[in-house]
Amino acid sequence: MLEQPTNSDYVEKIDGVAISDLLRKYSSPLFVISEKRLRDNIRQLKSAFESRYQPVIHAWSYKTNYLNAVCATLHQEGSWAEVVSVFEYEKACALGVPGSRILFNGPHKKRPILERCVKEGARIHIDNLEDLYLLETIARELDKVTSVTVRLNFETGYSDSWSRFGFNLESGAALDAAIRIGNSSHLKLRGLHSHIGTFILDPRAYQVQIEKMCEFMELIERQTHALIDSLDIGGGFASSNVQQTARLQTERIVPTISQYADAICDTLLKMTAQRQAEGKPRLTLILESGRAVIDDAEVLISSVVAGKRLPDGRASYAMDAGGNLLFTGFWYNHRIKPTRPLQGLTEETVLYGPLCMNIDIVRQSISMPPLSVGDSLVISPVGAYNNTQWMQFIEYRPNIVMVHDNNEFSLVRRAENLADINGFESLPEHLNAHDYPHLTSRRINRPPDFNPNRIMANFLQSLPDSFRTGNTIRFTT
Numbered sequence: 001m002l003e004q005p006t007n008s009d010y011v012e013k014i015d016g017v018a019i020s021d022l023l024r025k026y027s028s029p030l031f032v033i034s035e036k037r038l039r040d041n042i043r044q045l046k047s048a049f050e051s052r053y054q055p056v057i058h059a060w061s062y063k064t065n066y067l068n069a070v071c072a073t074l075h076q077e078g079s080w081a082e083v084v085s086v087f088e089y090e091k092a093c094a095l096g097v098p099g100s101r102i103l104f105n106g107p108h109k110k111r112p113i114l115e116r117c118v119k120e121g122a123r124i125h126i127d128n129l130e131d132l133y134l135l136e137t138i139a140r141e142l143d144k145v146t147s148v149t150v151r152l153n154f155e156t157g158y159s160d161s162w163s164r165f166g167f168n169l170e171s172g173a174a175l176d177a178a179i180r181i182g183n184s185s186h187l188k189l190r191g192l193h194s195h196i197g198t199f200i201l202d203p204r205a206y207q208v209q210i211e212k213m214c215e216f217m218e219l220i221e222r223q224t225h226a227l228i229d230s231l232d233i234g235g236g237f238a239s240s241n242v243q244q245t246a247r248l249q250t251e252r253i254v255p256t257i258s259q260y261a262d263a264i265c266d267t268l269l270k271m272t273a274q275r276q277a278e279g280k281p282r283l284t285l286i287l288e289s290g291r292a293v294i295d296d297a298e299v300l301i302s303s304v305v306a307g308k309r310l311p312d313g314r315a316s317y318a319m320d321a322g323g324n325l326l327f328t329g330f331w332y333n334h335r336i337k338p339t340r341p342l343q344g345l346t347e348e349t350v351l352y353g354p355l356c357m358n359i360d361i362v363r364q365s366i367s368m369p370p371l372s373v374g375d376s377l378v379i380s381p382v383g384a385y386n387n388t389q390w391m392q393f394i395e396y397r398p399n400i401v402m403v404h405d406n407n408e409f410s411l412v413r414r415a416e417n418l419a420d421i422n423g424f425e426s427l428p429e430h431l432n433a434h435d436y437p438h439l440t441s442r443r444i445n446r447p448p449d450f451n452p453n454r455i456m457a458n459f460l461q462s463l464p465d466s467f468r469t470g471n472t473i474r475f476t477t
């Protein structure tokens with residue numbers, strides 16, 4: 001996606017489109033998405049898995065990036081939607097995704113959305129007992145038998161178990177829930193789900209995950225009438241980003257998609273061989289990979305607005321994008337490259353964002369030659385979690401463009417303006433805007449003979465002689 005000339009480390013174009021042209025048209029800061037890279041990523045993910053195991057479904061984790069252009073591209077590529085809120089569900093529906101291709105996950109599900117999911121055939125991932133009881137009540141009221149998935153959590157030994165989500169395997173809570181569903185006449189347990197964390201660097205974590213999920217599947221199929229049709233292993237594959245804690249280069253620690261696929265598919269085939277021999281239907285493998293699909297398909301272009309030498313001698317620059325747009329900057333050291341060859345000696349440099357906040361730091365320490373005001377930098381990869389977790393804080397959120405084939409590009413989210421932000425607000429009648437008597441002199445009701453100089457003269461006159469200095473104080477009205 002990023003084209004790097006050989007003479008120096010800078011980036012001039014994105015998929016053949018000059019960054020300077022994009023900035024001229026859409027101004028800085030600017031997010032730029034590569035449609036090609038996004039499609040390449042999802043195709044690579046699917047083929048890596050489908051060449052080793054079938055059937056495979058990819059469900060796009062909306063929270064990772066729910067720009068319509070991103071979701072629509074992935075739905076065109078065949079991805080389902082994995083959503084965790086009413087908002088995300090409605091967004092998927094508005095994009096034309098049928099309920100039967102939506103997985104409703106997460107810990108927050110109220111009655112209206114559960115009713116809608118049941119009616120529209122979405123697959124609900126049960127996270128807690130409240131979900132379970134409410135869903136059963138709704139299915140009974142609607143006289144429907146609803147297929148459900150149960151979310152599990154457990155130790156893999158490789159990452160913290162996200163134990164706040166789903167039912168714990170080791171404690172027996174997961175088995176209790178499965179038996180409870182097994183006894184229900186309106187719920188059918190068809191799927192198992194777990195998400196073992198994010199930016200998982202060791203594919204063996206997924207081997208343990210598959211083993212534990214398959215063992216649990218065998219157990220509940222023996223103990224209840226459940227017949228599991230799908231294993232949803234969540235997301236978590238690492239992207240090419242650089243964790244702040246990383247001690248080695250990304251290329252040396254981030255597994256390839258094929259390495260993840262090997263570990264997962266080999267284990268799945270092994271763990272389901274007996275089941276296959278018994279003639280049971282083959283399990284559908286569901287992937288909810290987010291960051292590995294979108295992260296390196298998007299960059300943020302930000303420009304220098306001011307430079308300053310800090311008291312300790314370091315160079316520093318204020319940029320027009322910071323923590324407001326780069327939420328992932330709290331954990332990752334994004335790659336930062338200029339858009340022109342830079343001249344001069346490299347020196348330790350601090351890059352600050354535009355917010356009037358001391359913590360708004362894009363990079364605490366980076367080695368680079370001097371920059372000039374107006375220089376732009378390309379920050380990458382930023383596709384995962386930034387366009388969803390960004391903040392309208394102090395600054396408006398900027399334009400986002402998508403670069404397509406044949407050097408074409410389009411605006412996929414326009415920059416915010418005051419009308420957008422004020423559109424959410426309403427002002428109570430008695431706070432009528434522009435009625436500020438202390439700020440607008442025309443509103444101050446003074447007597448017609450008001451004369452502050454005479455008042456001051458009278459005041460001075462009333463003082464004892466020793467207080468009078470003879471100085472004249474003049475006021476203007």
Ligand SMILES: Cc1ncc(COP(=O)(O)O)c(C=O)c1O
Binds near residue numbers: 082105199234235288
């Ligand atoms: C349930 C679930 N699925 C998928 C994802 C996507 O994860 P990632 O971006 O690490 O692939 C997340 C992220 O938190 C998640 O919670």
